[in-house]
Amino acid sequence: MVDRHTAMHTGDNDKPYICAECGYRATHKYDLSVHIRIHTGDKPYKCDQCSYSAAKVNFDAHIAAKHTSEKPYMWKKPFKCNQCDYSAAQKCTLDRHVMTHTGEKPFMCGECGYGTADRSKLSRHMRTHT
Numbered sequence: 152m153v154d155r156h157t158a159m160h161t162g163d164n165d166k167p168y169i170c171a172e173c174g175y176r177a178t179h180k181y182d183l184s185v186h187i188r189i190h191t192g193d194k195p196y197k198c199d200q201c202s203y204s205a206a207k208v209n210f211d212a213h214i215a216a217k218h219t220s221e222k223p224y225m226w227k228k229p230f231k232c233n234q235c236d237y238s239a240a241q242k243c244t245l246d247r248h249v250m251t252h253t254g255e256k257p258f259m260c261g262e263c264g265y266g267t268a269d270r271s272k273l274s275r276h277m278r279t280h281t
Contacts, residue, residue, distance in 0.1 A: 173278055 166176035168183040172190045177183040188194070188206035196205045200218050203210075228238035230245040234252045239245040247268050250256070256266030258273040262280050267273050 166178050168177040168180050169175070170177075170183060170186055170190075172187070175183070175186050177186060185207060194204035194206050196208050196210070198204070198210060198213060198218075200214075203213055203217070205213070228240050230239045230242050232238065232245060232248060232252075234249070237245075237248050239248060250268035256268055258268070258270050259266045260273065260276055260280075265273070265276050267276070
């Protein structure tokens with residue numbers, strides 16, 4: 152963590168823990184260790200009702216979606232794709248999904264031509280050029 156010293160000089164003291172893989176910054180060492188699981192694929196938390204496992208201990212979303220008969224409003228998915236059985240909770244999520252059928256890729260990399268329908272995937276891709 153040589154970058155911790157640099158953080159003192161750049162004003163990044165509030166997030167001194169830095170992921171060597173992607174540059175993610177964390178305030179606490181534990182938060183960085185949880186983040187690193189994205190890169191390692193480690194999923195130490197297991198659901199006691201099924202085979203689901205996760206990198207984070209918070210199972211609330213999984214339990215609500217898979218193991219309760221009453222679904223809170225937030226889990227309803229009223230936006231249906233007219234080309235397959237996909238449904239989404241938000242229209243913007245459905246719109247992004249529809250692009251998988253049309254092949255539309257509005258987010259393009261200026262360096263290599265990589266294209267995607269998802270802005271966050273382009274951001275992740277751009278890190279490969281640094």
